Amino acid sequence: MKWHIGDVEIANQVVVAPMAGVTNSAFRVISKEFGAGYVVCEMISDRGIMYRNKKTLNMMDVDPSEHPMGIQIFGGTKETLVQAAKYVDEHTAADVIDINMGCPVNKVVKTDAGARWLLDPNKVYEMVSYVTDAVKKPVTVKMRTGWDDKHIYAVENAMAAERAGAAAIAMHGRTRKQMYTGHADWNILKEVADHLSIPFMANGDVRTPEDAKRILEETGATAVMIGRAALGNPWMLKRTEHYLATGELLPEATPEQKIKMAKEHLNRLIDLKGEYVGVREFRGLSTYYLKGIPRSARTKAALVEAETRQEMNDIFDRFAEQTAERELKKAQRQHA
Numbered sequence: 001m002k003w004h005i006g007d008v009e010i011a012n013q014v015v016v017a018p019m020a021g022v023t024n025s026a027f028r029v030i031s032k033e034f035g036a037g038y039v040v041c042e043m044i045s046d047r048g049i050m051y052r053n054k055k056t057l058n059m060m061d062v063d064p065s066e067h068p069m070g071i072q073i074f075g076g077t078k079e080t081l082v083q084a085a086k087y088v089d090e091h092t093a094a095d096v097i098d099i100n101m102g103c104p105v106n107k108v109v110k111t112d113a114g115a116r117w118l119l120d121p122n123k124v125y126e127m128v129s130y131v132t133d134a135v136k137k138p139v140t141v142k143m144r145t146g147w148d149d150k151h152i153y154a155v156e157n158a159m160a161a162e163r164a165g166a167a168a169i170a171m172h173g174r175t176r177k178q179m180y181t182g183h184a185d186w187n188i189l190k191e192v193a194d195h196l197s198i199p200f201m202a203n204g205d206v207r208t209p210e211d212a213k214r215i216l217e218e219t220g221a222t223a224v225m226i227g228r229a230a231l232g233n234p235w236m237l238k239r240t241e242h243y244l245a246t247g248e249l250l251p252e253a254t255p256e257q258k259i260k261m262a263k264e265h266l267n268r269l270i271d272l273k274g275e276y277v278g279v280r281e282f283r284g285l286s287t288y289y290l291k292g293i294p295r296s297a298r299t300k301a302a303l304v305e306a307e308t309r310q311e312m313n314d315i316f317d318r319f320a321e322q323t324a325e326r327e328l329k330k331a332q333r334q335h336a
Contacts, residue, residue, distance in 0.1 A: 001244075003199055003222050005038075006138025006167040008068045008095045010223070012037035013216065014241045015170070015201050017227035018072045018098065018142065021281065024059065026268035028066050030261075034234035035241035037223070039069045040142075043100045046075030046084035062093040070096035070140060074103060076112035078130045089135035096167070097135060099128060101143040101157070104176040115176035118147045118157060125160040132165030142170040145188045148177035158192045158200075169196060170225050173204035180228075190219040201225040209236070209243035216244070232288025234261065255293045255327075259320045262289035266312055275309055286312065293323065 003010050016023065016031045018040040023031075028039040041059065048056030060071055071094040075081040081099070088097050101124065103114030117123050124141075132139045141161040146152030158169050171192055173184030184204025193200045202221035206212050212224040229236050235253040242250050253261070265285065270278035286303040290296040299319040306312045 005068075005070075005096050005140060005199060008138060010037045010068055012241050013223040013244055014038075014212070014237055015223050015225040016040065016230060016237065017170070017172075017203055017225045018042050018070075018100070019227055019231075020103075022231065022285065024269070024272060024281075025061055025063050025066065026265065026272045028069060029063050029268070030234050030265060031230065031237055032066055034237040036237045037068075037241070039066060040096075040098055041069065041071045041094075043072045043074045043103060044084070046073055046080040049073070049084040049087050050080055060088065060092045060094070064093075067093075068095040070094060070098040072098040072100050072142065074100035074108060074113045076116075078127055081127060082130050082134045085131045085135050085139070089137050094137065096140055097131070097137050098140045098142055098170075099131060101141055101161075102172055102176075104144070104179050109176070115144055115147065118144060118153065118176060119151055121153055121156040121160040124157045125164045128161045128164035128166050138167035139165065140168040140170065141166050142172075144172045144174055144176055145185055146175045148175050151175075152188065154188050154192050155195050159195055162196055162198050166198060168199040168201065168222075170201035170203055172225075172227075173202070186215060186218050189215070189221065193220040199223065203227065209240040209249060212240045213244060232258070232262070232285060232291055255323045256320065258289045258293065259316050259323075262286060263313055263316050265289075266309065270309055279306060279309060279312060282312070290319070294326075295322070 001013055014036050016036045016039045020042045023042045031039050044056060044059055071088050071092060073084045085097050088094055100114055101117045108114035109116045143157055145154040161169055171189055173186055173189050189202045199222040201223045202215045202219045203225035206215055206224055206226050207229045215224055239250045266282045269282050283304045287300040290300055299315060302315045
């Protein structure tokens with residue numbers, strides 16, 4: 001099903017959530033290859049953009065195969081946020097500018113940014129309206145349901161953002177206090193969807209293609225936003241896109257496919273950031289690729305200590321051989 005953010009056409013209902021330290025260009029391109037209709041870059045500090053920090057500016061490089069994509073910015077004052085939005089508008093290839101109003105971590109909230117705004121719908125309106133007035137690209141907002149269970153202004157905040165000119169809203173069904181624990185409240189997401197006339201992306205506790213279909217049906221959202229379930233598992237995106245389109249469930253990835261993709265992801269990250277940074281950033285991601293594969297604990301421990309591309313590739317190759325041997329023995333036993 002096609003839909004639009006402003007004048008930007010999105011081919012299907014599968015959206016990849018912005019995730020700090022994860023949704024760099026390498027990950028976003030892989031997500032696109034695996035069927036995501038829309039991807040969003042990890043959040044970028046307005047001050048980093050303002051001070052033209054080299055690392056920050058590099059984070060906003062966009063591969064031609066990523067489109068349509070959004071760049072997410074966060075910040076605590078309207079002046080700095082507007083400056084950052086203008087830079088993204090005029091100097092990057094992004095199709096959409098996304099404002100972060102959901103990040104729950106202390107170092108962001110302390111700067112009066114991210115989830116801090118969830119306490120004040122007037123602030124939401126003010127910040128979004130200043131940004132939408134200043135840029136030509138469509139502006140979206142990513143938020144959470146509320147600050148805690150006593151301060152849930154999900155509907156008010158979403159409507160404030162829409163009134164202020166937002167072209168779409170994404171919402172994670174947890175409060176700031178929940179962080180990533182407990183359950184996402186899809187009932188609140190439904191309430192928000194019922195009140196909006198702009199596209200709405202529902203996020204939270206979508207772990208399978210069936211979950212994706214259910215959240216769309218239960219909330220009435222335009223699209224489903226998938227986050228952690230896609231880590232080390234881009235097949236989740238392909239399977240979800242296919243399931244939503246046809247009702248057919250494709251098989252899960254095999255251990256062999258996972259290991260091969262992990263090496264591919266590592267190499268792309270190194271191409272993007274150089275070997276030293278690429279290897280270190282991939283350490284945390286590498287273990288997600290081995291999730292669910294039997295006897296992978298030692299391999300995971302080795303990967304997070306690896307120093308070079310060669311070392312990582314060797315670890316993956318050894319594990320692939322061991323896994324293939326076990327599969328062969330298992331097949332032989334079954335046929336005996």
